[in-house]
Amino acid sequence: MLLVLALGGGLWALGAATGASRQARLVMLGVLLAGVLLAHLTLPDGNPLREATGQSAAPWFLLLGVGVLVLGYRRLLAVLRARVESETAPQAETGTSGTFSDAELDRYARHMILREIGGLGQRKLSQARILVVGAGGLGAPALQYLAAAGVGTIGVIDGDTVEASNLQRQVIHRDESIGQPKVFSAADAMRALNPFITIKPYHRNIDAQIAGDLIADYDLVLDGTDDVAARYSVNAACVAAKVPLISGALSQWEGQLSVFDPARDAPCYACVFPDPAPPGAAPSCAEAGVLGPLPGILGAMMAAEAVKLVTGAGTPLRGRLLIHDALYGETRHITARRRSDCAVCGDK
Secondary structure, three states: OHHHHHHHHHHHHHHHHOOOOHHHHHHHHHHHHHHHHHHHHHOOOOOHHHHHOOOOOHHHHHHHHHHHHHHHHHHHHHHHHHHHHHHOHHHHOOOOOOOOOHHHHHHOHHHHOOOOOHHHHHHHHHHOEEEEEOOOOOHHHHHHHHHHHOOOEEEEEOOOEOOHHHHHOOOOOOHHHOOOEHHHHHHHHHHHHOOOOEEEEEOOOOOHHHHHHHHOOOOEEEEOOOOHHHHHHHHHHHHHHOOOEEEEEEEEOEEEEEEEOHHHOOOOHHHHOOOOOOOOOOOOHHHHOEOOHHHHHHHHHHHHHHHHHHHOOOOOOEOEEEEEEOOOOEEEEEEOOOOOOOOOOOOO
16 A cells, blocks of 8 residues: 555656646546556455555545545635635725635635525625624524624623523533623633634623714624613614614513614514513513523524625514514514604604
8 A cells, every 4th residue: 555655656746847737646646546446346355466555445445535525625615715706806896805715715615605695695794793782691692603604893792790690591601701791701702713703892781872882883783681771772773873683582481583673664672662661570581580592592593683684695584573482382473563653763
C-alpha cells in the first residue's frame, strides 16, 4: 500500500514540475487508483501485485470514498459561492455587498440551499439588525437561533441578573453565569456560537424614555419580556419607527406569539390587547410556574418569524395570533385585525 501511495505522490510531484493542471494531476491519481482496484477485483488471492498493493481492496475503496466526499464538499462550497455572488451582484453596484468566507459558507450552507432563502437571503440576514427585549425564557432560545442563523447585528436589552431558578428554561445561561447580568451572559454564549456576528448588550430595563431611540436603530424587534409596561412601551416605539414587532408571551403550559406590524396593515400589540391585564390576572412564571421546554418552543418560533421577515420567505404571522398548548400538544391560530380606533396605531 505504501508503494502505491509513494507512486501517487511521485505522479503529483511530476505533474506539478511539468506544469500540469490540478485537474490533470487528479485524473492521473484517479487512473492509478482505478488500476489498483481493478487488480484487486480481478486477480486471484496471493497474486504478487495484490500483495504489493495492500492485499485487500477495502482500504482503497475507503480512500476513494473519502476522496469523493472531499471533492463533493469543495464542489458544494464552489456552487454556494457562485450562487451568493450571482444573487448579490446587483448589490455590488451600490457597494453594499461583500463575500462570505469559506467558513461562513460552510456554516450557513443549509440555509443557502433552501430555495426560499438562498445566498441573497443569507446576505440579508448578515446585514440585518435585530433587537431582542429580554434575555430570559423567550429571549434565550431566540438569541441562540438568531446568532446561529448569522444575523449581522443582535442587540439584547435586559436589566436582570442570572439566578439559579432561571436555568430550568433559560438555556443560553450556564451555572457559572449565576449572578452575572443576563445580557453579558447571553452575549458570551452567542459569541462562542458564532464569531462572525456583532452583539450589542444593554444592561438595563427598557422603558418609554429610551425605547424610541433604541428601537429606531434596528430593523426588527423581538419582545419576550414579562414586564407589562415594557411591552406597551416597546409596541408604541415600534409603531412610531415603523419597525415590525414579534411579540411572545407564556405561562405554565401555554404560549402565544404574533407579528405586529401596522405599517404593513397588520394590527399592533395594542389593537389586540388595548388594556393591560388587571394586577394578579396574569401571574408571573415565579408565581404560576412554567414548563421548561415551553419557552424553547415559542422562542424558536419567534426566531423563525424573524428569519422569514428578514429574508422575505413564506408567510409571517401578521394578523394572526398563534397559541400553543404544550400540555395537550395543540396549536391554533386566531385572526387579529387592525383597529381604526386603536390608541397607538389607529386613524386618530
